[in-house]
Amino acid sequence: MVRSELANSGAAPKIPRPATLRESVFEAILELIIRGSLSPGQHLAESELAEMLGVSRQPVREALQMLSGEGWVDLRPGHGAFVHAPTVEEADQLLAVRTLLETESARLAAANATPDGVARLREVCARGLAAVQADDVESAVAANSELHALVTELSGNRVLSELASQVSRRVRWYHTPVARQRGHASWEEHTRLIDAIEAGDQGRAEQIMREHTEHTRRSYLEQRAEAPAEPAPMPQRRRRPRSLSAS
Amino acid sequence: MVRSELANSGAAPKIPRPATLRESVFEAILELIIRGSLSPGQHLAESELAEMLGVSRQPVREALQMLSGEGWVDLRPGHGAFVHAPTVEEADQLLAVRTLLETESARLAAANATPDGVARLREVCARGLAAVQADDVESAVAANSELHALVTELSGNRVLSELASQVSRRVRWYHTPVARQRGHASWEEHTRLIDAIEAGDQGRAEQIMREHTEHTRRSYLEQRAEAPAEPAPMPQRRRRPRSLSAS
DNA sequence: TCGCTGTATACTGTAGGCAGTCGACGACAA
DNA sequence: TTGTCGTCGACTGCCTACAGTATACAGCGA
Known part of the structure; x- marks a missing residue:
């Protein structure tokens, strides 16, 4: 099946498409973090990201692990991924x-x-x-x-x-x-x-x-x-506000 | 289903079982690398590792990515994982x-x-x-x-x-x-x-x-x-010798 | 009114399976 | 003999689906 160009819906930035899906997803999420569309401490639900980017959960999981390796997100086993909130x-x-x-x-x-x-x-x-x-x-x-x-x-x-x-x-x-x-x-x-x-x-x-x-x-x-710091880096896990983009 | 204790078959080291499977697999493979059971440059087939450790390919994939993040294996997209061969x-x-x-x-x-x-x-x-x-x-x-x-x-x-x-x-x-x-x-x-x-x-x-x-x-x-170095760190990808353990 | 317990929900962790792709080997032609 | 093409095998990348689990909410009792 031809890949569907990572559904550029909403805030998802479009990308030149590297080799694998997980890399695309990695860059897409990283972009969202750096731009501030995903705020520190925010919970990243795999299924939500997957749906948003038009892929399945698998490449999202792997991308999140890559991000975790570079310190961009924290992975709490059984709880999912959270945008890293640096003190x-x-x-x-x-x-x-x-x-x-x-x-x-x-x-x-x-x-x-x-x-x-x-x-x-x-x-x-x-x-x-x-x-x-x-x-x-x-x-x-x-x-x-x-x-x-x-x-x-x-x-x-x-x-x-x-x-x-x-x-x-x-x-x-x-x-x-x-x-x-x-x-x-x-x-x-x-x-x-x-x-x-x-x-x-x-x-x-x-x-x-x-x-x-x-x-x-x-x-x-x-x-x-x-500027006395961000709005309290506490683990936000609200009942999903129906959209990832802003916060 | 109760997890089957990571099948301690063959050279696979037994482990105290941390939180998730992927961590267990991570440590098991790392142990194999450090001990030298997996030689530098060797190709690591996911399915083989999965079978050997008694899990599915998914946690193996994720463990390999963790290992790649720490420099233990090289991940060539589309080609799989290779034990890192440091020069x-x-x-x-x-x-x-x-x-x-x-x-x-x-x-x-x-x-x-x-x-x-x-x-x-x-x-x-x-x-x-x-x-x-x-x-x-x-x-x-x-x-x-x-x-x-x-x-x-x-x-x-x-x-x-x-x-x-x-x-x-x-x-x-x-x-x-x-x-x-x-x-x-x-x-x-x-x-x-x-x-x-x-x-x-x-x-x-x-x-x-x-x-x-x-x-x-x-x-x-x-x-x-x-001791003039290891036996030539070239990408070994033999027609599987039917066993991962030694080499 | 406050605390506890049961239930529902949503999410993660894992399994299994399919399709595409890369590499190797063998056959054929020059 | 050497170079090229086609076929075959194997493995990766990804998707779908299921099971287990943690959290939130509502209902109940004190």
């Missing part, structure tokens, strides 16, 4: 780990830098700067992720790179509002970082990356201290 | 990441040390030393894992702790032979580490842990340089 403490710890991983990545990238790698860094950096100047926050955030991922890749340690990417993806979830504030300053730091990498100066690259990520971390915490 | 390079990178994570853990543990935490460390350390003196390698390795896990836990950063544990579990896979060599020296380092943590000396704790893990890493690499 301030956890976010802080996550950002600390990110600093650790990316700092080491920067150091290694400086140690192993190639002209080609540096050129790629500069290209992404230019794109990011352009986005900031055009006030295009979304593109700027995307470029930021790309740049950091590239640095980890250039570290030459694939295990480190994958771990860092995974952590960074989660960080990105609550990163957008911060990016809005910092804009230019952040990209100026990026430029200095690339200079250090190009010069092969491990110590400086390390130092810049540490300050950079720590700066982001502080910004996040301050911002969150003002 | 020397990957193992080296993994050990490097482990050094990074555990070094930071040690520093934080020293910063946040409590008398209770230190007491727990000493207890595990004593057990490890006893095991080494009794020439009980398996217990020594287990105690070693436990000790390192405890250090990360005492760091106070749960994200870091989980990440480190995950990495360490994978390291442990090829750790046993190394442990055999180092024995005493390793536990002497542990003792000094605990002293540093107790004293709250972050720099020293960090330093000791770095040297300790780097030492392990070098030992592993030397050892693997001698």
Whole structure:
């Protein structure tokens, strides 16, 4: 049977359709989480998601497990899946780990830098700067992720790179509002970082990356201290409001 | 229907039966991988595993995905699961990441040390030393894992702790032979580490842990340089030898 | 009015089965 | 002999269905 294009009904974002259904579902749900259509703590009923996306429960189950593996949802056996509700403490710890991983990545990238790698860094950096100047926050955030991922890749340690990417993806979830504030300053730091990498100066690259990520971390915490957190991350399990989309 | 105790036929290790079937299956397969009953690169047919463990394919599928999330098996869509075959390079990178994570853990543990935490460390350390003196390698390795896990836990950063544990579990896979060599020296380092943590000396704790893990890493690499690696990690997909157990 | 118990409901966990697809092997042609 | 095509087998991906279980609500008794 030809697959029915993941029924783009309602809030379900359309997707380019990767290899398997479970991957499509994975990305669809992740998109819903990142966009905020599914709020933290919300219960995700398999059958509901399945119906909404036009597939059976099986690929939904598998997608939820993939999401659980990356920390996006919590799986309580016998109770189902819940959108992960990160506490301030956890976010802080996550950002600390990110600093650790990316700092080491920067150091290694400086140690192993190639002209080609540096050129790629500069290209992404230019794109990011352009986005900031055009006030295009979304593109700027995307470029930021790309740049950091590239640095980890250039570290030459694939295990480190994958771990860092995974952590960074989660960080990105609550990163957008911060990016809005910092804009230019952040990209100026990026430029200095690339200079250090190009010069092969491990110590400086390390130092810049540490300050950079720590700066982001502080910004996040301050911002969150003002806006005193989400609407109580308690396990919501209402008698289904008949629609998943908003909440 | 009452579950039939995961048919302990053949090489399948018996298990205490956790909450769900997929977790049981997860642990059973993991055990088989760690013990070497399933060799790196080997193709894992779902139906075969299912039959062997006395369950249907569904929980096997889900267990395989969990294993894939932790890097134990590779999932090639449309082709199934293969026992992950780590190259020397990957193992080296993994050990490097482990050094990074555990070094930071040690520093934080020293910063946040409590008398209770230190007491727990000493207890595990004593057990490890006893095991080494009794020439009980398996217990020594287990105690070693436990000790390192405890250090990360005492760091106070749960994200870091989980990440480190995950990495360490994978390291442990090829750790046993190394442990055999180092024995005493390793536990002497542990003792000094605990002293540093107790004293709250972050720099020293960090330093000791770095040297300790780097030492392990070098030992592993030397050892693997001698015994020139596994029997060619190529995707084996033979016409099923009618039994999974050995190879 | 408050607490407990029984019942109904909805959801998860698991089983079994079907269809599509990938790879291997053998036959045929150059 | 070598390269190509067709057939066969096996396995994965997905779907449907059933059983078990936890939760919520209503009714009952104190």
